[in-house]
Amino acid sequence: MTPIRLLGVVRPLLALSLAVSVAQGAEQLNLFAWSEYVPQKVIDGFTKETGIKVNYETYASGEEMLSKLLIGGAAYDLVQPPDYIAEAMINNKLLRPLDRAQLKNIGNLAPEFLGLPHDPEQKFTVPYLTGTVGIVINTEKVKEPVRGYRDVFQAKFKNRIVVVNDNREIVSWALVTLGLDQNALTSANLARARPLVAEWIKLVKVFDSDSPKTPLLNGDVDLGVVWSGEAARLIQENKKFAYVLPMEGAHPFVDVLAIPTTSKHVAAAHRFLDYLLRPDVSKLISDEFPYTNPNAAARRLLSAEQLANPASYPRLEKFNTFRDIGKAAAAADKLVTDLKSAK
Amino acid sequence: MSPGSAQRRRPGLTAWLLLAPLLLWLLAFVVAPAAILILYSFAERDELGRVAFGFSLENFQRVADPTYLAVFGRSVGYAALTTVICAVLGYPVAWCIARASEKWRHRLLLLVMIPFWTSFLIRTYAWITILKSEGLLNGLLLWLHAIAAPLELLYTPAAVIVGLVYAYLPFMILPIYGSAEKLDPALLEAAHDLGCGPWRAFVRVVVPLTLPGFYAGVLMVFVPAIGMFAITDLMGGARVPMIGNVIQDQFVGQARDKPFGAALALVFMLLFVAVYWLLQRRAERKLA
Numbered sequence: 001m002t003p004i005r006l007l008g009v010v011r012p013l014l015a016l017s018l019a020v021s022v023a024q025g026a027e028q029l030n031l032f033a034w035s036e037y038v039p040q041k042v043i044d045g046f047t048k049e050t051g052i053k054v055n056y057e058t059y060a061s062g063e064e065m066l067s068k069l070l071i072g073g074a075a076y077d078l079v080q081p082p083d084y085i086a087e088a089m090i091n092n093k094l095l096r097p098l099d100r101a102q103l104k105n106i107g108n109l110a111p112e113f114l115g116l117p118h119d120p121e122q123k124f125t126v127p128y129l130t131g132t133v134g135i136v137i138n139t140e141k142v143k144e145p146v147r148g149y150r151d152v153f154q155a156k157f158k159n160r161i162v163v164v165n166d167n168r169e170i171v172s173w174a175l176v177t178l179g180l181d182q183n184a185l186t187s188a189n190l191a192r193a194r195p196l197v198a199e200w201i202k203l204v205k206v207f208d209s210d211s212p213k214t215p216l217l218n219g220d221v222d223l224g225v226v227w228s229g230e231a232a233r234l235i236q237e238n239k240k241f242a243y244v245l246p247m248e249g250a251h252p253f254v255d256v257l258a259i260p261t262t263s264k265h266v267a268a269a270h271r272f273l274d275y276l277l278r279p280d281v282s283k284l285i286s287d288e289f290p291y292t293n294p295n296a297a298a299r300r301l302l303s304a305e306q307l308a309n310p311a312s313y314p315r316l317e318k319f320n321t322f323r324d325i326g327k328a329a330a331a332a333d334k335l336v337t338d339l340k341s342a343k
Numbered sequence: 344m345s346p347g348s349a350q351r352r353r354p355g356l357t358a359w360l361l362l363a364p365l366l367l368w369l370l371a372f373v374v375a376p377a378a379i380l381i382l383y384s385f386a387e388r389d390e391l392g393r394v395a396f397g398f399s400l401e402n403f404q405r406v407a408d409p410t411y412l413a414v415f416g417r418s419v420g421y422a423a424l425t426t427v428i429c430a431v432l433g434y435p436v437a438w439c440i441a442r443a444s445e446k447w448r449h450r451l452l453l454l455v456m457i458p459f460w461t462s463f464l465i466r467t468y469a470w471i472t473i474l475k476s477e478g479l480l481n482g483l484l485l486w487l488h489a490i491a492a493p494l495e496l497l498y499t500p501a502a503v504i505v506g507l508v509y510a511y512l513p514f515m516i517l518p519i520y521g522s523a524e525k526l527d528p529a530l531l532e533a534a535h536d537l538g539c540g541p542w543r544a545f546v547r548v549v550v551p552l553t554l555p556g557f558y559a560g561v562l563m564v565f566v567p568a569i570g571m572f573a574i575t576d577l578m579g580g581a582r583v584p585m586i587g588n589v590i591q592d593q594f595v596g597q598a599r600d601k602p603f604g605a606a607l608a609l610v611f612m613l614l615f616v617a618v619y620w621l622l623q624r625r626a627e628r629k630l631a
Contacts, residue, residue: 063392064595070393092391159495165581167597206498206580215580218475220497326390333598338410340584341417 028053029268032069033080034255035060037129039288046275052268060210069094069260077263078272083254084322086125087118091324095124096259102270105277113294116254116321125256126273129291131228132314133169133251135244141222148247149177152223153200162215162224165207167336168322168329169251171197173225176249182320185328190335198339216241232290232311243311252319254294286312377612383605392599402606411589411607415614418586421500422568425507426515429564432508433515434557438549440516441523452520455513467506467577474502474578498580506574511567515560522556523549554629558622566615586611 027050031038035058043054057074059065062085069076081089089095100106109127119125137146141160146152152161163170172182174193181189206215212226213234225246234241257276259269275281282298290312293299299307307313354362384402389395405411440451458466473479474496481493496502526549534544572587581588586607593604 061596063597063599067392067595067599067601070391088391162580165576204580204582207582208576208580215475215498218471218497219477219493220475327388330388330598330600330603333592333596334410337414337584337589337592340582341410341413 027051027265027268028055029265029272030055030057030075030077031272032057032059032065032074032076032078034058037080037255037289039284041288042276042281042284045281045284046272049275050268050271052271054272069262072262075262075264076260077265077269078257079260080128080255080257082322083116083118083256084324086256086258088324088326089258089260090119090124094260096261096263096266097123098126098259098273099270102267103274103277105274105279108277108279108282108295108297110294110296110299112319113254116319117323118254118321119256125258126277127294128255128257128276129229129285129289130252130254130294131291132245132316133164133225133253134228134231134311134314135246136216136224136226136231136234136311137242137244138216138222138240139242140240146223146244149173149200149225150248152225152246153203155203157223158203159205160222161204162206162208162212162221162226163204164212164226165209167333168325169225170200170336171332172251172322173246173248174200176246176251182249182251183323183325185325185332187331190331194335194339197335198342201336201339227291228311228314229289229291232309235309235311236290243314245314245316249318249320250314250316252316252321254321380605380609380612383602384609386602386605388600388602392601394601402603403610405603406606406610411586414584414586414589415611417583418569419614421503421507421585422565424504425511425568426561426565428504428508429512429515430557430561433512433560434519437516437519437556438523438553441520441526448524455516458513463510464573464577466509467574470502470506470509470578471497474505497578498582500579500583503575503579506578507568507571510571510574511564514563514567518559518563519553519556521559522553526552551629555626558626562619562622565618569614570611 029052031043031054033056038056043056047053057076059068062082065079065081066085066089068074069079086095103126106126113127113130114122135146135148135152142157144151168185171185171190171193174196175182175184175189177196178192180192205221206212206224208215211230212224213230215221216224216226216234217237228243231241231243235243257273259266259273263269276285277295279295279297279301282293282295283301286293286298286302286306290306290309292312292314293302382396383394385398385400386394386396387399387401436455440448440455443451471478475481476493476495476497478497480496481490484490485493530548530552531544534548539547569585570587570590572585572591575581575583575585575588590604590607590611592598593600593607598604
């Protein structure tokens with residue numbers, strides 16, 4: 001055991017000394033992004049073209065990213081928050097205005113993904129990938145039509161459902177099902193949603209945000225409410241899976257890129273942003289992570305099959321994203337924790 | 344007390360120097376974090392989830408909320424069941440290893456340790472492969488015609504207990520083995536000579552002498568098992584929250600309420616201290 005443990009100590013030290021020597025020689029960029037969201041190919045291509053070394057650190061939730069950024073310590077040059085976290089960051093002056101002159105490829109973005117409520121003037125953020133939260137069905141096991149949340153959460157599907165382990169998501173589905181605003185997490189609305197959430201939670205077999213496709217692939221569950229990218233991968237894997245936007249109202253999300261005010265490599269961050277906006281690079285991202293690509297020029301490079309994937313490119317009528325709700329997030333959290341405990 | 348022992352009790356400079364690394368370690372990684380937790384637990388969260396220092400008892404009032412008490416109770420229950428199963432499975436194993444010949448003892452101990460060479464997460468994923476609906480165990484049972492349809496194994500409370508017992512069993516075996524190995528076989532012979540049957544010899548001689556190892560094992564299983572959150576998420580499907588899940592959620596999850604998380608963690612730590620103190624007192628009384 002000892003030699004192995006020793007190696008564990010020596011290796012990071014080696015890596016550290018390497019990193020120091022590299023830092024002295026070349027420029028670098030500290031990227032803080034979702035795990036499994038930026039292809040290694042894309043990062044390597046950037047380093048090859050520009051000589052800028054990219055340190056890619058990951059997180060599993062927008063909240064985790066914000067916590068680590070606020071603690072300080074590491075100075076990140078580029079972060080990748082979801083829309084509502086970006087909104088909170090803009091309101092609290094944590095993001096630096098972008099220099100449009102350095103983003104020549106920004107015109108590639110489709111207009112419907114610009115000027116959204118989290119950044120109405122598009123001053124601080126650039127959309128990276130977008131998606132929806134929707135219903136995925138294993139059509140070999142579920143024969144009846146499933147159109148909305150009420151169809152998913154039925155007693156006959158008890159213990160056959162997977163949903164993302166995201167308390168705000170779950171509460172928002174109940175709110176829209178009741179015809180309420182998904183962003184109005186007032187105590188009156190939460191009280192109205194409570195019985196519905198309680199009923200739904202009893203039916204769910206798995207809560208998983210990281211890889212909700214796994215129990216569907218493994219045959220442990222037959223339907224669920226998941227991120228569209230996960231559903232798109234399931235459909236790529238097997239045509240028996242289908243994706244449906246809930247008729248009560250689908251929730252789209254935008255993951256954006258932005259430069260924190262603490263960034264020390266602002267020029268390199270702009271270069272990387274502009275590089276990601278290039279159609280050929282953006283296409284590589286879509287190849288690996290089949291979410292909705294907001295880059296219209298990149299979409300023209302995708303195959304007919306990619307564009308026909310109903311989870312990647314669903315027909316969306318309204319673009320109604322999450323807004324920053326401040327302390328109300330804690331109330332949603334308590335509600336779901338409470339109801340999960342009660343069963 | 345003899346004069347010599349009184350002198351030995353006063354540590355000299357050398358002793359302090361030798362102790363210094365340990366004391367620094369304790370200061371940096373036990374005392375300082377605990378102090379931060381105490382400070383946080385009386386604070387509040389601001390809009391962004393930062394800590395706004397102050398003095399409020401609100402977090403502790405929330406800990407006493409039935410929701411979180413239920414989570415506490417459930418975590419203790421799961422950890423207690425895990426500890427009992429580990430003790431029942433681990434004690435005979437440790438005893439047999441300790442009684443084996445020296446050659447076998449080393450081999451068997453190695454077998455207990457080998458799983459540690461693989462990452463804990465990978466071992467948990469291996470269990471998922473075994474227990475899932477189209478997994479190895481169901482496949483085997485179907486092939487043997489022992490069952491007609493796949494059993495529901497994964498994402499159940501039983502799966503969580505399997506994962507917990509699997510993860511912590513070595514921590515029960517090793518300390519008991521430590522005690523059992525030191526036990527002088529002559530004592531057992533003496534017990535037999537004095538008329539004890541095998542069962543009485545075990546209860547009157549072996550059990551009391553291996554109790555310290557047993558208590559150490561109980562602590563080493565029970566304490567980490569309460570706080571575990573990865574197994575409940577991966578093998579339990581995150582259906583019932585454990586105290587570890589709730590605390591994690593306050594620090595890096597959606598709730599972003601570090602002061603409340605700190606209050607939960609603090610109460611949790613006090614609980615450990617209480618358990619430790621109780622066990623310690625019982626062990627001392629047994630020895631006396």
